[in-house]
Amino acid sequence: MTAPPVRFESLTKRYGATLAVEDVSFEVAPGRITGLLGRNGAGKTTSLRALLGLVAPTSGRALVFGRPYAALGTPQRVGVSIDGIGSTPGATVAGELGIWATAMGLSRAHVERALGEVGLSDVAGRKVAKLSQGMRQRLALATAFVADPELVILDEPATGLDPSGIRWLRRVLRERAARGTTVLLSSHLLAEVEETVDDVVILDRTVRYAGSLESLTSGGVQRLEDRFFSLVDAEEQYSHG
Template identity: 75%
Template sequence: MTAPPVRLEALTKRYGSTVAVEELSFEVAAGRITGLLGRNGAGKTTSLRALLGLVAPTSGRALVFGQRYSELGDPRRVGVSLDGIGTLPGVTVAGELRTWATALHLPPASVDRALAEVGLDDVAGRRVAKLSQGMRQRLSLATAFLADPELIVLDEPATGLDPSGIRWLRTVLRERAGRGATILLSSHLLAEVEETVDDVVIIDRRLHYAGPLTDLTAGGTYRLEDRFFTLIESQEETVHG
């Protein structure tokens, strides 16, 4: 049986006495867009960083295509846009992507293709330090798309984008998924996620729901926001009641 693109198995991460995530288990289905949802501090970024081998789980496992990320034979299978991955000082937009392309053994044409896909080809020579927040987000997405990966992992990809940019992002992600890519994105923008994803994973350190968006919302009868808070608040009542 083929391993799913993403599988978390009882993932727990503690920082001293602070529990970031606890016994978190879910899978991400191939060829679909999955939204990892939670409030600030719910453990979304910790989960993604554990998946990518950037933090070591206290217990449990986070697997990519059935393996730990560090054991993945070809890193080009996974594209990443994650907060905290900085750029070299003074580098240009195109220079940043050329650095990544060289590291991944990609042809120069991959840089031009990625710039065009995210709408930055007109500012290829501009220094990254001079970019707006929205343009920086597009550059981060271009880096994730560079190798035409099977799995794309995005941490809050709509941050800094204006309404037209968010609409553009939705279209680009849908096109990627339509070509067979699997996308896992974290977000706290519930209304936007509702227009973008196929599946939903809701966490608040622990798992509250994992499955199709249509099942959670009864085919659109309920809003994602309403179902989200119902799940979170009912768990809080159980814990504190």
Template identity: 55%
Template structure:
């Protein structure tokens, strides 16, 4: 069941929070919804869930608005700014919601086990750490066994082991054919989790593709050190490669380490260091959201 945003726009008091946003989230994949704080991610998700009315455009789940599904909580599990009564236990919180979602009480213990909270089921939520609250929020989204999961910053507050656990769970849920949309303002936080990426800045789409395609956009380069950097730079420029001098080394783009080494050898130039530096996704992400670089091949739809 896919999620579709078509021409979605919303302003608050003259401030344009979301502007003509169009993209699709495919089932069976984990999609990272990325952008800096204040970029419009939460407003977009709230419009999807019917909590905010758009000025223009549509946000659809399985071809219809969330509220038009007969049992919406069993279609979409969403965690947006989750809050809990501090005096309730984790089990009590979920048991209160179960009749509204339309699931039996037995489902409560199933989801508590799924998120690793069985041992804390009868503890009051007021004593939970932020990471435990995140797990309870995820249990709430899973209560109706939905086909679609919408999670706003789910890794916030999780320790490294918790982040690995979350990554494995989300990938498992996607492998079952569910649609998983995860928002974050930090690419590194979701890089090992997602299949697709959608990047917005100032309420506008700046990039949408598979993660693999975004990796290809990243700027890999060769780091070169030697006794005569000026001569090495000339050699590289004669080959048509891009050269940036960075203090005690050169950064050469458009060639492999082997090509740079061969050109230096042919020109009789000594090289003390020749290192191929992998794709820097974080730098590419920051360029996208700052407006310094927008991929010309950005798409309006994430490939299935």
């Protein structure tokens, strides 16, 4: 049986006495957009960093195409945009993306395609340091897209984008999913996610829900925001009751 693009198996991560995530288990289906949702501090970024081998789980594991990310062998299968990956000092937009492409053994054509896809072709020669926050976010997406990967992992991809940029992001991600790309994105922007994703994982240190958006919202009868808070607030009331 083919392994899913992403699988979390009872992942737990402690930082000293602090429990960041506990017993996180879910799968991401191929060719769909899955939203990893939670409030600040819910464990979204910790989970993604564990998936990418950037932090070691205390117990459990997270797999990409059935393997730990470090053992994948073909990292071009996965595109990533996550906080903490800085740019090269003094680099231009095209130069920065070219560094990533070279590291993955990709041609200049991949750089040009990715810049076109995120709308940065006209500023390819501009210094990264001179970019607006929204343009920096587009460059981060270009880095994730440059290898034309099977799986894209995005941590808060709408940060810094204005309303038109958020609408553009939604279109780009839907187009990629239509071509068979699997997308896992973290976000706390519930209204926007509701317009973008197929599946939802609600995280509040542990998984509160994992399944389709349609099932969670009863086919759109209920709002994602209402269902989200009914799940996480109910757990808080239970734990403090």
